[in-house]
Amino acid sequence: MTAPRLLLIDDSAEYAASLTRALRSTYRVETAQNATQALEHLSPPPDAILLDLRLIPDSDDTSVALSLLQELRERLPNSPVLVITAYGDIDQAVACMRLGAADFIEKGKGLSELRARIEKALAQARMATRLRQLEEELAIVEPRQLIGESAALREVKEMIAAVARDSQVTVLITGETGTGKELVARAIHASGPRTQAPFVPVAIPTLPPTTVEAELFGYEPGAFTDAKRRHLGFIERARGGVLFLDEVGELPPETQVKLLRFLEERTISRLGGSEEIHVDVQVIAATNVNLGTAIRQGQFREDLYYRLKVCEIHLPPLRERREDIPLMVEHFLTTLRAKGHALTGLSAEAQAALERYDWPGNVRELRNVLEAAMLKASLRRHERIELEDLPLDVVTGASGRLEGQTKPAALTKSSRGPRPLEEVLAEAELAEVERALSACGGKKSEAWRLLGLNDRFVLTRRVRRLLERFPQLAAHFEQVQRAFRPRNKGEKR
Numbered sequence: 001m002t003a004p005r006l007l008l009i010d011d012s013a014e015y016a017a018s019l020t021r022a023l024r025s026t027y028r029v030e031t032a033q034n035a036t037q038a039l040e041h042l043s044p045p046p047d048a049i050l051l052d053l054r055l056i057p058d059s060d061d062t063s064v065a066l067s068l069l070q071e072l073r074e075r076l077p078n079s080p081v082l083v084i085t086a087y088g089d090i091d092q093a094v095a096c097m098r099l100g101a102a103d104f105i106e107k108g109k110g111l112s113e114l115r116a117r118i119e120k121a122l123a124q125a126r127m128a129t130r131l132r133q134l135e136e137e138l139a140i141v142e143p144r145q146l147i148g149e150s151a152a153l154r155e156v157k158e159m160i161a162a163v164a165r166d167s168q169v170t171v172l173i174t175g176e177t178g179t180g181k182e183l184v185a186r187a188i189h190a191s192g193p194r195t196q197a198p199f200v201p202v203a204i205p206t207l208p209p210t211t212v213e214a215e216l217f218g219y220e221p222g223a224f225t226d227a228k229r230r231h232l233g234f235i236e237r238a239r240g241g242v243l244f245l246d247e248v249g250e251l252p253p254e255t256q257v258k259l260l261r262f263l264e265e266r267t268i269s270r271l272g273g274s275e276e277i278h279v280d281v282q283v284i285a286a287t288n289v290n291l292g293t294a295i296r297q298g299q300f301r302e303d304l305y306y307r308l309k310v311c312e313i314h315l316p317p318l319r320e321r322r323e324d325i326p327l328m329v330e331h332f333l334t335t336l337r338a339k340g341h342a343l344t345g346l347s348a349e350a351q352a353a354l355e356r357y358d359w360p361g362n363v364r365e366l367r368n369v370l371e372a373a374m375l376k377a378s379l380r381r382h383e384r385i386e387l388e389d390l391p392l393d394v395v396t397g398a399s400g401r402l403e404g405q406t407k408p409a410a411l412t413k414s415s416r417g418p419r420p421l422e423e424v425l426a427e428a429e430l431a432e433v434e435r436a437l438s439a440c441g442g443k444k445s446e447a448w449r450l451l452g453l454n455d456r457f458v459l460t461r462r463v464r465r466l467l468e469r470f471p472q473l474a475a476h477f478e479q480v481q482r483a484f485r486p487r488n489k490g491e492k493r
């Protein structure tokens with residue numbers, strides 16, 4: 001076994017030389033005296049990094065080391081960083097650990113202590129890697145390739161192969177939620193020449209509009225009040241690889257301009273910085289809304305749209321390629337069986353229900369339904385998945401409509417005269433969603449489980465549809481409004 005590679009970052013050449021002498025019988029030690037030199041030693045990643053907290057000669061300033069620590073953690077999440085300082089100050093230790101340091105060692109400690117700490121960090125890193133491998137082996141039916149043989153999917157596969165050959169081309173993937181847009185982006189990354197470089201997915205709606213730009217382009221210290229250290233944006237983190245911009249239609253207008261400039265010039269400047277930095281990255285964007293409509297409504301730039309859709313891949317909803325459903329069911333069940341579930345398959349009725357249902361949440365919903373049905377069937381000691389193991393929506397083919405959802409509490413609450421039944425049902429449903437949101441701190445990503453739905457996208461779709469249809473109800477449900485109302489142009493969440 002080759003000796004582990006250590007990178008020692010210390011401004012004092014003398015200290016670095018003595019430590020190298022002491023450690024070189026066990027490790028392959030490389031040294032760097034400052035941040036710039038350190039960044040030249042990251043490929044291949046060292047097995048562990050020793051970082052001196054005071055990187056500026058004769059100064060107490062730790063900001064350079066802390067910002068380097070942050071950058072190292074972002075770039076090399078698998079290489080543990082042990083921070084070394086002559087002043088074992090507890091505040092510094094806490095700051096380092098918060099930034100992801102594996103350990104904190106005082107310079108005065110003996111060599112055997114240092115070796116023990118390095119060995120511990122190396123062992124932990126090895127365990128984390130093994131754990132990740134195991135998690136991958138047991139991953140819940142996350143396919144690596146697209147399942148399906150419909151004409152539409154065959155065309156998608158051909159386009160993936162074509163795009164992978166031209167790793168510079170920008171791609172726009174369109175399709176409803178859960179149709180497999182991210183899977184397609186990952187397939188492009190996996191089958192092209194960029195596969196060894198990172199795939200960086202960015203879910204734009206999860207970023208607060210005020211920080212989207214900083215997150216994408218990065219920033220320099222002092223760019224804004226909280227910018228204490230340099231921060232690499234997603235674009236730079238994807239260097240050499242693929243940047244996947246999910247829900248690109250949600251980009252705020254000013255960030256759209258910057259993205260367009262990046263796509264044209266392939267350079268960025270970090271917020272608060274003046275340097276123009278060239279970044280080679282393939283951009284793949286995805287949207288589940290019609291960007292044409294967003295353009296007409298003035299919410300999306302037309303020039304950016306044309307720049308993104310140099311190559312467009314469209315994934316039709318599952319209900320328009322029903323012939324893929326049996327293949328997917330078979331695939332998901334096979335992978336679940338491989339993980340130890342003993343079920344033999346589905347009853348003919350259950351299979352027919354799956355093929356009949358409209359799947360508003362598409363493949364993601366199908367997958368979730370099958371996993372839940374597997375569990376229910378096991379608990380009920382069924383040999384195969386029966387109709388009763390499937391959710392009511394799937395059995396009745398309701399796909400987001402309101403069957404079976406009467407809520408007497410909400411019905412009796414009203415002291416007004418008779419109202420259309422659909423409205424009463426909508427109110428009852430929204431009241432239940434409001435209760436679920438209250439129960440889980442307003443998080444729709446958790447509320448859907450409490451409501452017995454198949455996934456959060458089904459919930460979003462259902463609530464939005466109700467609010468569109470009965471806007472007069474919105475005012476009664478504050479949490480629902482906050483969680484589900486689509487954002488208007490320039491509006492902050």
Ligand SMILES: Nc1ncnc2c1ncn2[C@@H]1O[C@H](COP(=O)(O)OP(=O)(O)OP(=O)(O)O)[C@@H](O)[C@H]1O
Nearest residue numbers: 143146147148177178179180181182183288363364
């Ligand atoms: N053709 C397919 N074969 C196998 N699995 C698929 C296929 N399409 C989608 N999936 C699975 O369905 C789930 C949802 O897919 P994915 O996240 O790629 O959808 P998406 O279109 O990006 O969704 P969203 O718009 O909500 O982000 C994933 O688990 C994915 O692996």
